[in-house]
Amino acid sequence: MKVGIVQFPGSNCDEDAWFAVVDQLHEQAVMLWHKDHDLQGADVIVLPGGFSHGDYLRAGAIARFSPIMQQVAAHAERGGVVIGICNGFQIACEAQLLPGALLRNNVGYRSLSVTIRVERTDSPMTAAAPIGACLTMPIAHGEGRFTMSEAELDRLEGDGQVLFRYVNADGQPTPDANPNGSMRNIAGICNAGRNVVGLMPHPERAMEPLLGSSDGRVLFESLLAAANA
């Protein structure tokens, strides 16, 4: 597996993604500058967390027009895997690689450890995770409230595109477990083709016990399993 990590001005989880892929999984990675036009043969593209372009206008709104996003969109169009984490999820929504929008949290900026439940295993980021697995990892964002119309949301749920939900200690998606006001406690989704995944929590920051949790590993191991399938 060769992972291409896109660096936008203001990305700050690019090195964490590198750490997850190279140091933890011992797979190949390459950093891709947002003004590049070449994915350098990467099979998986990661749009990392951060504050691209200062989050000016709307989070991800300017980054989606970076030159490399044309190649990223073409890669997704061909069925290639694209993962958007936090700001990367916002960029993927703005680029319409994923449906919906991530609006300002209902309670301001949140930085804490959350638990998310794996809802589906038929995606490149959940293929190696047991269904219903509850994973603990950090969030750190001010604009993560997943929003779309109720009708679109019903369709999204019907098509099995909701991959992760915020849950409490009992694994239930209660209002108290929802850190940002996301509709139906949604923490992560995939596109209709199931090759583009976005999530607000940070699995790349939960790769070993020293970091407080190693629950993010199974999501990166899923990428590896999907790449080798």
Added chain:
Amino acid sequence: MTFRVAVHVLPRRGILDPQGKAVCDALHSLGFAQVADVHVGRHLVIETTAESAAAASASVTAMCQKLLANPVTEDFSIASVEST
């Protein structure tokens, strides 16, 4: 010709606007009980060249559709077009 075009971008009605609600609550706590609701959005001023005011308005509308407003969650309106 040059124009200064002002645009309002607001959260779409019916979508939770936590900023607007926080400001509304603050106004209530300051005694402005008459405030029914508050919406917080963005006001942008675009200085641009165009053949006419109508053309300036049309090009800023295209900018809103492409970048300045999120079509999923926001509405925009051209507030004014001034010749400069």
